[in-house]
Amino acid sequence: MSLRRVVAVTRIADVQQLAQSVGQQIFVADNIAEAVDIVQTVKPDLILFDHHFTPVHIREFLDTTYKNSIDIPIVVVGEDENDIDYTEEFKKIGILDYLRGRQDYCRLEQIAGHIKEQCKAIDNKKNFNGFFAEDLAASVSLVGKSHAIKNTLKMIKLVAVSRCNPILIVGETGTGKELSAKAIHALRCPNKPFVAINCAALTANLLESELFGHVKGSFTGADRDKTGLLELAGTGTVLLDEISEMPLDLQAKLLRVLQEKTFRKVGGTKNIACSATIIATSNRNLQKETQNNRFRRDLYYRLNISPITIDPLKSPERREDIPLLAEYFLKTSTICPDKQNKITSLTKMAVEVLEKYDWPGNVRELRNVIERAIMMETTDKIGLSSIVIDLMECNQAPKCSINGYFKDFSLEKAERELICRALRETCWQKTKAAALLGITRATLYAKVKQYNIKKGSYIDKESQDEVLDPLMPEPICTL
Ligand SMILES: Nc1ncnc2c1ncn2[C@@H]1O[C@H](COP(=O)(O)OP(=O)(O)OP(=O)(O)O)[C@@H](O)[C@H]1O
Ligand SMILES: [Mg+2]
Numbered sequence: 001m002s003l004r005r006v007v008a009v010t011r012i013a014d015v016q017q018l019a020q021s022v023g024q025q026i027f028v029a030d031n032i033a034e035a036v037d038i039v040q041t042v043k044p045d046l047i048l049f050d051h052h053f054t055p056v057h058i059r060e061f062l063d064t065t066y067k068n069s070i071d072i073p074i075v076v077v078g079e080d081e082n083d084i085d086y087t088e089e090f091k092k093i094g095i096l097d098y099l100r101g102r103q104d105y106c107r108l109e110q111i112a113g114h115i116k117e118q119c120k121a122i123d124n125k126k127n128f129n130g131f132f133a134e135d136l137a138a139s140v141s142l143v144g145k146s147h148a149i150k151n152t153l154k155m156i157k158l159v160a161v162s163r164c165n166p167i168l169i170v171g172e173t174g175t176g177k178e179l180s181a182k183a184i185h186a187l188r189c190p191n192k193p194f195v196a197i198n199c200a201a202l203t204a205n206l207l208e209s210e211l212f213g214h215v216k217g218s219f220t221g222a223d224r225d226k227t228g229l230l231e232l233a234g235t236g237t238v239l240l241d242e243i244s245e246m247p248l249d250l251q252a253k254l255l256r257v258l259q260e261k262t263f264r265k266v267g268g269t270k271n272i273a274c275s276a277t278i279i280a281t282s283n284r285n286l287q288k289e290t291q292n293n294r295f296r297r298d299l300y301y302r303l304n305i306s307p308i309t310i311d312p313l314k315s316p317e318r319r320e321d322i323p324l325l326a327e328y329f330l331k332t333s334t335i336c337p338d339k340q341n342k343i344t345s346l347t348k349m350a351v352e353v354l355e356k357y358d359w360p361g362n363v364r365e366l367r368n369v370i371e372r373a374i375m376m377e378t379t380d381k382i383g384l385s386s387i388v389i390d391l392m393e394c395n396q397a398p399k400c401s402i403n404g405y406f407k408d409f410s411l412e413k414a415e416r417e418l419i420c421r422a423l424r425e426t427c428w429q430k431t432k433a434a435a436l437l438g439i440t441r442a443t444l445y446a447k448v449k450q451y452n453i454k455k456g457s458y459i460d461k462e463s464q465d466e467v468l469d470p471l472m473p474e475p476i477c478t479l
Helices: 014-024 032-042 055-067 087-092 106-127 148-160 175-190 202-210 248-261 286-291 298-302 321-332 348-356 362-376 411-425 430-437 441-450
Strands: 001-011 024-031 048-049 074-077 097-100 169-170 192-199 237-241 277-282 307-308
Touching: 001 014, 001 074, 001 087, 001 106, 001 175, 001 286, 001 430, 014 024, 014 048, 014 106, 024 032, 024 192, 048 097, 048 106, 055 074, 148 175, 169 175, 175 237, 175 307, 175 411, 192 202, 248 298, 286 298, 298 362, 298 430, 321 348, 348 362, 348 441, 411 430, 411 441
Parallel strands: 001 024, 001 048, 048 074, 074 097, 169 277, 169 307, 192 237, 237 277
Antiparallel strands: none
């Protein structure tokens, strides 16, 4: 797995060779000043330092390059296991990895692979630039053109380049809070760790020990020391998902961390510095939660300094993002590799229907609906009949109705419709239709009989989106 450019800050031939094993072009620097110059000029994918460079030297290098908005993964190559162990210090300043000696050299290949994947994601993103609200210098991108999403993005950028910490992101489920958190991380400290924890998913005790870590023997079952996420993140980012679900006593402890920038492990006596950016997300109205005494008011004020809000898809300000998001998911989905690039667009009717729906599950639900449509669709355009809305995602079923389009649906109806369409596509040549459906001829016969399908009982192709054949039973959740 070859990277394009690697800078090796070393005079050691072995380390230069190691750089060559993972890079196409290698640039060698003798000292920090030279390294800064070279890195600024060639913008490498990876920088290697040898064991002569201590955390203090590398900090100096980082301070200079960060000022110029350069943030490139760094690996330090130690000499052998007898070197001073700087693992912790390196972690704190955000070094990607520390190879203690030759026995660790093989790890570089893996690291290079990972970096390559990230570079690919960035390149890939360039191909889809037309979809993004703005061209963020990161591999994470938010699709949308509405004022609402552009404003959200403006806030993301402002907050990311500021020192604002903690950061609060609020929005309904599936609106892209985690994606926004990753965007902030990518803008602020892309090569540092990003760790996330869902406050709703763990018991109070587990959550506390995940977050702060614990010392051996601090409670039954704590049979060894554990490093918490706040420490693991180093100078990276900790995402506290669904912060409203955090128990009140833990909220108090978190507030202390935010104010004092230090914490203690469960059962520990040592203060540990917390240098990570803390991002909290919530799909509940935290102010209301404070009124109901479910969320600490002081923590709410501490979090709510420059909140980032993401509007739901149903809001009039975001409706225009729906077709763009649908098209983006269609173009980027890998759910049916054999159909990739074959389904080129959505019919006008399908888009209209997507625009009218309320999307209680927001962008996540839209992506799921498009992926399902890709699986169902047998033509080169996603039509109405492939758009299936999952009733389970609607809390209020009646609200799902879109101007009378929405009917009931079932798997059987979906199957019947697909069979009808395959038969139509193949002019009732059953062998071809069976092949299209990926079933045997015998199964096709059985299904035709089971569903009592007769010639003509399908949607007329010419008017597929507009008129449904009267003989056709209600298509699956035809929107
Ligand atoms: N603007 C967007 N552009 C592209 N993809 C998006 C956008 N917003 C959300 N998504 C996608 O929608 C899905 C849900 O997003 P995400 O997990 O960030 O939502 P969330 O607000 O954290 O949801 P929850 O509250 O349920 O945790 C993800 O696959 C994400 O990539
Ligand atoms: Mg989330």
